[in-house]
Amino acid sequence: xxxxPTASCRRPSSTVARARPLWxxxxxxxxxxxxxxxLFLPVLAIFVNTGWGRLVSSLGNSQSTDALRLSxxxxxxxxxxxxxxxxxxxxxxxxxxxxxxxxVLTVIELPLVLPPAVAGIALLAAxxxxxxxxxxxxxxxxxxxxxxxxxxxxxxxxxxxxYLRMAQTAFAGIDxxxxxxxxxxxxTEAGTFARVAVPVAMPGLTAGxxxxxxxxxxxxxxxxxxxxxxxxxxxxVPLAIYEEFANDFPAALALSAIxxxxxAAVLVAVRLVAGTVAFGSAGR
Amino acid sequence: xxxxxxxxxxxxxxxxxxxRVSEGECLALAGPSGAGKTTILRMIAGTQAxxxxxxxxxxxxxxxxxxxxALPPEHRRCGYVPQDHGLFPHLAAWRNVAYGLRRTGxxxxxxxxxxxxxxxxxxxxxxxxxxxxxxxERQRVALARALAVDPRTLLLDExxxxxxxxxxxxxxxxxxxxxxxxxxxxxxxxxxxxxGALLGDRxxxxxxxRVIQEGRPExxxxxxxxxxxxxxxxxxxxxxxxxxxxxPLTVIELDRGGTATATDxxxxxxxxxxxxxxxxxxxCDEHGHxxxxxRLIALVQSLTAVGNRVRVGLEAGQPLVAEVTQAAAExxxxxxxLEVTASWKATATRVTAR
Numbered sequence: 001x002x003x004x005p006t007a008s009c010r011r012p013s014s015t016v017a018r019a020r021p022l023w024x025x026x027x028x029x030x031x032x033x034x035x036x037x038x039l040f041l042p043v044l045a046i047f048v049n050t051g052w053g054r055l056v057s058s059l060g061n062s063q064s065t066d067a068l069r070l071s072x073x074x075x076x077x078x079x080x081x082x083x084x085x086x087x088x089x090x091x092x093x094x095x096x097x098x099x100x101x102x103x104v105l106t107v108i109e110l111p112l113v114l115p116p117a118v119a120g121i122a123l124l125a126a127x128x129x130x131x132x133x134x135x136x137x138x139x140x141x142x143x144x145x146x147x148x149x150x151x152x153x154x155x156x157x158x159x160x161x162x163y164l165r166m167a168q169t170a171f172a173g174i175d176x177x178x179x180x181x182x183x184x185x186x187x188t189e190a191g192t193f194a195r196v197a198v199p200v201a202m203p204g205l206t207a208g209x210x211x212x213x214x215x216x217x218x219x220x221x222x223x224x225x226x227x228x229x230x231x232x233x234x235x236x237v238p239l240a241i242y243e244e245f246a247n248d249f250p251a252a253l254a255l256s257a258i259x260x261x262x263x264a265a266v267l268v269a270v271r272l273v274a275g276t277v278a279f280g281s282a283g284r
Numbered sequence: 285x286x287x288x289x290x291x292x293x294x295x296x297x298x299x300x301x302x303x304r305v306s307e308g309e310c311l312a313l314a315g316p317s318g319a320g321k322t323t324i325l326r327m328i329a330g331t332q333a334x335x336x337x338x339x340x341x342x343x344x345x346x347x348x349x350x351x352x353x354a355l356p357p358e359h360r361r362c363g364y365v366p367q368d369h370g371l372f373p374h375l376a377a378w379r380n381v382a383y384g385l386r387r388t389g390x391x392x393x394x395x396x397x398x399x400x401x402x403x404x405x406x407x408x409x410x411x412x413x414x415x416x417x418x419x420x421e422r423q424r425v426a427l428a429r430a431l432a433v434d435p436r437t438l439l440l441d442e443x444x445x446x447x448x449x450x451x452x453x454x455x456x457x458x459x460x461x462x463x464x465x466x467x468x469x470x471x472x473x474x475x476x477x478x479x480g481a482l483l484g485d486r487x488x489x490x491x492x493x494r495v496i497q498e499g500r501p502e503x504x505x506x507x508x509x510x511x512x513x514x515x516x517x518x519x520x521x522x523x524x525x526x527x528x529x530x531x532p533l534t535v536i537e538l539d540r541g542g543t544a545t546a547t548d549x550x551x552x553x554x555x556x557x558x559x560x561x562x563x564x565x566x567x568c569d570e571h572g573h574x575x576x577x578x579r580l581i582a583l584v585q586s587l588t589a590v591g592n593r594v595r596v597g598l599e600a601g602q603p604l605v606a607e608v609t610q611a612a613a614e615x616x617x618x619x620x621x622l623e624v625t626a627s628w629k630a631t632a633t634r635v636t637a638r
Contacts, residue, residue, distance in 0.1 A: 181365075
């Protein structure tokens with residue numbers, strides 16, 4: 001290195017190099033600490049305030065177990081519906097270009113930012129007894145309002161954008177050459193979708209499904225307005241928590257703790273499964 | 285015989301090409317990126333539709349826009365190897381090879397796939413995932429996979445580009461043997477003329493969607509029809525104005541000073557080209573002039589060792605490059621800033637109209 005006798009050169013350059021990262025590193029550490037404790041503390045508080053005995057006894061309460069069973073059933077159905085219909089739809093969005101595509105993508109994301117109350121009203125306006133499809137549904141003997149099916153509809157409505165968005169990104173990230181090569185090797189477009197696109201996009205698809213399932217499990221506002229809060233029919237865990245919250249706060253806490261445990265267990269399971277399905281960077 | 289006439293667009297470049305490749309022959313499409321090379325392969329494979337065109341392979345018509353014929357790619361049976369080889373990342377090597385063998389039974393598919401891998405010396409890597417294979421191994425798996433479907437033509441996109449320079453020479457030899465042995469028309473695209481010359485029986489130089497010149501590699505190098513082709517074959521290109529003088533020789537007044545002579549005919553604005561290895565360097569005070577010998581005083585700008593040779597970047601009004609042996613470079617005491625005489629024969633000077 002050529003050292004010219006200037007002011008900056010007389011100072012050892014190492015202190016200049018180290019001075020900046022130090023305060024920045026502190027800033028990063030502080031911001032991370034605040035973020036983590038803010039996010040983790042409330043969750044921790046649920047468990048601090050709930051004794052182990054209380055947890056077990058609330059599992060003996062039929063209202064809690066019914067709500068838990070209903071939540072698991074409806075979210076399983078909602079997630080299955082989202083995967084079955086959403087996967088080909090996301091593939092179409094990722095591989096086709098058509099006029100108005102940007103508009104379609106925006107419409108898909110709309111339920112993400114819609115307030116839950118608005119989502120409930122919107123579902124009623126569409127599928128409610130006096131909604132635009134109300135007559136047709138009644139004619140087909142399909143009842144949604146105050147029915148378990150209505151819970152699933154509300155969950156699919158709010159959760160599917162999460163999956164569609166992630167699945168579309170996962171499909172769009174596949175090297176076009178892979179799909180082209182599959183076709184030249186004799187696979188039809190449908191065959192290529194099943195044999196190459198879905199397996200290669202699988203890490204993104206599972207992550208998207210986990211997110212969608214989590215959103216469906218937490219669904220509250222739209223369900224309450226569209227399907228109501230009837231025990232054993234439409235009262236999922238979030239609705240049961242809300243009801244207990246007014247009468248019996250410790251019971252609400254215990255149920256919340258159970259929901260946290262179930263969600264965490266499913267997320268970890270998905271991570272593990274996705275980890276074995278994923279194949280590192282080659283998956284992109 | 286593969287016969288393709290394609291008209292379409294690549295971005296904002298108009299594509300219009302006609303290509304013909306006989307059985308057992310390899311045509312190398314060589315050109316810079318953005319010339320439309322990959323698009324041409326896709327149009328022949330059927331994964332992209334041209335605006336208009338015809339593609340025939342043997343007695344099959346794959347595409348005829350006038351008659352509304354457009355076979356989907358799965359019915360064309362092209363052995364397509366995309367750039368970076370396009371191995372399916374979720375499948376083991378043998379399953380990649382077996383991908384196209386769908387109408388045969390399960391055990392038969394595995395047997396056939398292993399047989400092909402064996403032929404490429406990769407039987408021991410059969411159950412390896414693509415990400416654990418080396419570049420050369422990936423290329424061989426991709427070739428085995430393309431050959432597994434008993435293709436009617438081979439389409440290779442930059443087959444050597446993904447390999448490091450050590451693996452490239454071996455892969456090129458192997459690939460040349462495969463292409464010769466396949467007995468079907470093959471079309472490969474490359475951005476490197478030398479790669480095209482190495483692998484192709486003929487080279488078609490393509491730029492901005494059009495074939496500029498087509499012929500045997502040595503023909504293109506010896507008689508480029510355009511300055512672009514000359515430059516692409518690796519020659520030094522200088523511009524100037526030509527006029528006829530002194531009997532059989534053409535004299536070219538070079539832009540920015542100096543003159544050159546050539547045995548090729550030419551008049552008006554021209555580009556002359558000469559290969560770097562035809563240019564010899566000597567000390568500046570060297571005398572003796574011979575009309576059949578071109579001489580330019582040049583300033584050494586850069587020195588790059590390539591194997592036992594040295595590429596010398598020179599400035600003589602226009603930039604030029606000479607390639608000399610390591611020994612010659614040492615004898616001359618070549619260094620940046622040294623003034624030297626660059627000389628080459630009039631017979632080694634190609635003249636193209638500009």
